[in-house]
Amino acid sequence: MSGPDMLRKFQGVWIPAELWKDRALSITEKVMLVEIGSLEDDERGCYASNAKFAEFFDLSISRVSEIISGLAEKRLVSVEQIRDGVRVVERRIRLIHPFGKPKNPSENAENPFGKHGEPPSENTQESNTLLSNTMRVIKTPSANAPAKGKRADGKPRGAKFDPLTAKPENVSDEAWVGFCEMRKSKRKDLTERACQLIAKKLAGHAEPDAVLDNSTTNSWTDIYPNSVLPGAGAKNGKASRHTNLDQINHEDGLEQQADGTYRIASVTP
Secondary structure, three states, X not given: OOHHHHOOOOOOXXXXXXXXXXXXXXXXXXXXXXXXXXXXXXXXXXXXXXXXXXHHHOOOHHHHHXXXXXXXXXXXXXXXXXXXXXXXEEEEEEEOOOOOOOOOOOHHHHOOOOHHHOOOOHHHHHHHHHHHHHHHHHHOOOOOOOOOOEOOOOOEOOOOOOHHXXXXXXXXXXXXXXHHHHHHHOOOXXXXXXXXXXXXXXXXXXXXXXXXXXXXXXXXXXXXXXXXXXXXXXXXXXXXXXXXXXXXXXXXXXXXXXXXOEEEOOOOO
């Protein structure tokens, strides 16, 4: 992991015995907790992104997100999102139970060569082998990581879908980006299928941007085309598709009768 997330005084990691022996946690969850603890500072906690963790552990970004969400559900970490309006600008993770330090380190821990310079004991050798194997596990891709190759649709397997690339043809960039960001802030990212269904709903609608803006403003995860009438875009400061209606002579070809009603004008041969 590189960049600002690595601005720390790092000399190694220490895993408490109760955490190491907890069979309810996977080895990946344990080392993720250790890494979060090593990156955490008093003011901002651990603010490393999923992409940074994915690079460090050689996992997919989606797998990192699942691991951190699972740790939060188990009440092992707290996750705080810093927002600028509806946009998330930073995520801060903190250990709910920060790791302490060993109070009585063993003599072998201080001197890896055993007492008085003697060769390490058999137990010490086993411990070192276990640690070595653990570190190899960290560098090995997770069994849940997407396999190499391509999907049936020709896209790289494991590539995360970007809804910004699936903008409906009759929608502006501004309206679509706003709607996508709102969905993302609610942790309801649009899937490829959802984008297809939204495009189908908006097809032929007179005010597609107004439909999206209405859902964005109200933080609705779905869209409701029938709730937006023609001309709504003009009320929101956008050019309406129904323009120049006030410049058309709507009485052309009609005759006004004595009672104030109109009828089609008679044509003189």
